[in-house]
Each structure stands twice: as C-alpha cells, then as structure tokens.
Amino acid sequence: MPDVRQSGAMGEAFVMDGGGIERLAAHLLAEGRSVVAPVARDGAVVYDAIEDPAEIARGVRIDSRPGHYRMERDGTAWFDHVIGPTPWKRFLHPPRETLYSMTRSDDGIEVEATPLPQASFAFLGVRPCDLAAIGVLDRVMTGGAHPDPRYAARRNGTLIIAVNCRVSAETCFCASMGSGPRADAGYDLALSELGTGAQTRFLIEVGSAAGSALLEALDVAPATEADLAEARWNAAAAADAQTRAIETEGLARDIRAAAEHPHWDEVATRCLNCTNCTMVCPTCFCSTTVEVSDLTGAHAERQQRWDSCFNVGFSHLHGGAVRQSGRARYRQWLTHKLSTWEDQFGELGCTGCGRCIAWCPVGIDITEEAASLRRTEP
Secondary structure, three states: OOOOOOOOOOOOEEEEEOOHHHHHHHHHHHOOOEEEEEEEEOOEEEEEEOOOHHHEOOOEEEEEEOOEEEEEEOOOOOOOOOOOOOOOHHHHOOOEEEEEEEEEEOOEEEEEEOOOOOOOEEEEEEOHHHHHHHHHHHHHHHOOOOOOHHHHHHHHOOEEEEEOOOOOOOOOOHHHHOOOOOOOOOOOEEEEEEOOHHHOEEEEEEOOHHHHHHHHHOOOEEOOHHHHHHHHHHHHHHHHOOOOOOOOOOHHHHHHHOOOOOHHHHHHOOOOOOOHHHHHOOOOOOEEEEEEEOOOOOEEEEEEEEOOOOOHHHHEEOOEEOOOOHHHHHHHHHHHHHHHHHHHHOOOOOOOOOHHHHOOOOOOOHHHHHHHHOOOOO
16 A cells, blocks of 8 residues: 555545544544544434444434434444434533632632643544534634633644535435535544445545644555545435425524514424423533532532523523513524524524434424524414
8 A cells, every 4th residue: 555644735535444443543542532433322323432442333323303313223334323412512512510619618718710621632423514513613612802711722622533424314404504414624534434334435535734644543545536426426415315404595684584473482382492402402502600519518619501592591680581481482592593693603503413303302393493484474
C-alpha cells in the first residue's frame, strides 16, 4: 500500500477497510482521549464514552416514526442505524454541572469556583444534522458578548469524526434544512461507508490539520473517482428517501405572523408539555441555576441544569409565569426554533434530525405543524 500518510491535506480523500473504524477508535483511546461513539444499549443507539472499540454499535437499524423508535439487529453495517435519542450537546453542555461550591466552617464561608473542564473528547460517528447542530450551539454558546467558558473549554479540545448517511429514517428531514445527509464542513474527518459485508470500506475526507494527523494511525490509500461517486450516490439516495420536509423560504416571517393562528389551540390539545422534544433536541440550550445544600447546611453548590420552555416555571417573573397555558408554551418553543432564533443568531434552530418527532409520546410532527401554521385556514 502506498505511503500517503504525509499527504492528507484538507479536502483530500482516502479509503480504508471496514476494520479501520476499530483501529481509529483504539488510536484515539491510546492518545488518552474520551472517545464518544454510538453504542447499542437498552433498545436504542445512544452516544456514550467507550473503553473498547468493540462497544461501537454495529449491525443495527432503526425504525423511527412519530412517537415510535425501535432498534433492530440487521446485517453487519457500521453506520446504517441513523440517530438515537441522545444529542451530542450533553457532552459539551452537560445536563447538570456544578459552577461553584460554598463550605461553612468556624473560620467563615469559603467559596470555590469549579475549575474549567480539561476535556479531550473525540466524537466518532457524528451525523451531518448533528454536526450542523454543534455548529449552531457553537454560535449560541461562544458568540456574542458573554460566551460560556465551560462550553468553550470542552469544544476547543474536541475532535469530530463525522459519518455521512446512506440511509434515512422516516423522521429525517435534514435535506430540506440544508444540513445533510452529507457533511460539507465542520469536521476533522468525514467518513462514508461503502459496500457491504466483506467488501465494506470507508471513504475518508480530510477537514482539518488535526484530521490529517489521524491518518498516520490508519492504513489508507488514495480514493478513486468510483469511491467518490459511490459516496455521493449513497448520500443522494438517503436524501431522496426522505418523506418529510420544511420549506424554509420565508419560514421565519410566516411563523412570526402566525402568532394568533387558531392552529395553536389544536396542537395544545395534544401536547403533554413533557419536555421530551427539548431534551432530545441537539440545539436547545436553555438552562437554569439552582442552589443545592447538604443536610448539615455546611456545604452548598450552585448547579446549572437543563431547563425547558415547556416548564411552567421557565417563564416565571415576579407575580407568576408569563406563559401559563400549554398553548403559549408550545408556541414559544416552535416560534423560537423556526423564527426568532434567526433574529438572534442569523439561522434557524432546527437541523432536521427528527428526534422531536420520534420521541414525542403523542407523535406531534414539527414538519406538519410548520406547514399548518403557514396556511390561512387551520
């Protein structure tokens, strides 16, 4: 095999055999990184830290529909399972973390800030919709006048190995949002699974100098035009297979104009305000802070925790909650996601992953809701 280890410039493409996934994961672990990858657990594909490359989910597929998610064992493909319920945000913006602690002693009260995290993540298996979501979070959490230093510390040390999709779930609509099924940028390496069975191989596209350095741990060869064409065809087939879509042209304007649309009343009769959609959403970032003390009263912590605009207390101001009805809370969530997010951050807050559709217990479909709100009649 030709020595191409020093020729991995950004934009170049190579191929490796199917076993290269485990070699790549083993190399990242040997570097001391916390490798996060898709793992089959409790009937779902979840993203979690692994200690052994053998833990990576393989040979599974997902049946995902409104209010429905089932994992099925099927074949030997590495990445034909699309996404699961756990977004990558939980590693960069954890559901709960201590900001500082306070300890009382005879000498007084000592306040100690929690040190910034020294994270060294390697995300292996990031889908294009989730890669786009990480980009959205980057702009939310590190842009503006008040960046989040804890998010930034984790993000700055993170390697991203993306995986392009060659299958789509029934709930996917990334093609209409411009975020997939093929990644364009934002990765260190992007993998496309080619072939099946013993013929499985991976196209590797280099997106950064750090990604190029990883090629030294892999046995790779230059990609052929046939390899590139197969990867493009697979991604196009995944896009063509998607049956859901959101028309984004003028969407922010139309949703903003629909503030008093009667359809909000209809969806409010179905929405349970359970917060599932915001918990699984890869871009929802809202949090709250709470004070937690031990039973002795000698130690207390200020913790940051995920919150949701579907919680009544989320909009509590002096005198009570601003949004007391389920109708108002659902309207807040969807209007922010598909309209006012653009005012704040210059883009929509949805990347078309479809998690909110699959994990809504009553099967509310954001693509159908957006279309209904753009009609004159509900």
